Amino acid sequence: EADIYQTPRYLVIGTGKKITLECSQTMGHDKMYWYQQDPGMELHLIHYSYGVNSTEKGDLSSESTVSRIRTEHFPLTLESARPSHTSQYLCASSEFGGPTGELFFGEGSRLTVL
Amino acid sequence: GQQVMQIPQYQHVQEGEDFTTYCNSSTTLSNIQWYKQRPGGHPVFLIQLVKSGEVKKQKRLTFQFGEAKKNSSLHITATQTTDVGTYFCAGSLRDNYGQNFVFGPGTRLSVLP
Numbered sequence: 001e002a003d004i005y006q007t008p009r010y011l012v013i014g015t016g017k018k019i020t021l022e023c024s025q026t027m028g029h030d031k032m033y034w035y036q037q038d039p040g041m042e043l044h045l046i047h048y049s050y051g052v053n054s055t056e057k058g059d060l061s062s063e064s065t066v067s068r069i070r071t072e073h074f075p076l077t078l079e080s081a082r083p084s085h086t087s088q089y090l091c092a093s094s095e096f097g098g099p100t101g102e103l104f105f106g107e108g109s110r111l112t113v114l
Numbered sequence: 115g116q117q118v119m120q121i122p123q124y125q126h127v128q129e130g131e132d133f134t135t136y137c138n139s140s141t142t143l144s145n146i147q148w149y150k151q152r153p154g155g156h157p158v159f160l161i162q163l164v165k166s167g168e169v170k171k172q173k174r175l176t177f178q179f180g181e182a183k184k185n186s187s188l189h190i191t192a193t194q195t196t197d198v199g200t201y202f203c204a205g206s207l208r209d210n211y212g213q214n215f216v217f218g219p220g221t222r223l224s225v226l227p
Contacts, residue, residue: 043217045214103159108156
């Protein structure tokens with residue numbers, strides 16, 4: 001079983017609030033990712049990181065920001081949430097240069113902005 | 115940019131029937147991965163294919179990578195209700211050292227008992 005954790009699992013907030021979605025992994029993986037997924041739809045990469053102090057934007061433009069101060073943590077922040085941000089956010093990690101490149105996903109954070 | 119397509123979008127089968135989903139890329143891929151996501155769950159890695167024409171089997175699941183490395187398929191023999199979920203392919207242009215995987219839209223499988 002993968003050791004990658006996301007909190008909160010569910011969050012309902014009002015427009016304009018600042019939120020941070022937490023993601024932690026205990027596998028020592030260098031590479032971490034944030035995907036956005038609407039129900040029943042495909043996954044869109046919004047941020048990724050190769051390691052500490054590395055952050056890159058993904059294929060889908062997002063108003064969120066990320067940081068990577070420690071290997072095991074990769075939090076995602078929305079400074080001012082809007083209803084258009086309502087979605088599920090999936091954090092993942094992989095072993096950089098690993099044999100399979102397997103992505104280990106967290107359980108997801110389901111965000112609803114009213 | 116790189117695009118990964120999957121067909122069909124939905125598939126309903128009777129338990130015991132076979133199921134196949136197809137993945138096509140607009141560009142030649144370095145490797146391709148397959149994931150399964152149960153309803154309400156998160157994607158779980160199934161397999162990675164790297165070589166042209168590669169075929170891999172996992173019990174009732176057979177994965178194939180096309181000769182041109184632009185398409186792939188997942189075939190499930192004699193489906194069971196536990197096979198219900200969405201199957202995603204994810205293609206990469208380079209190896210996992212320096213390229214991210216682009217996910218297809220997925221095929222949602224329903225299995226009727």
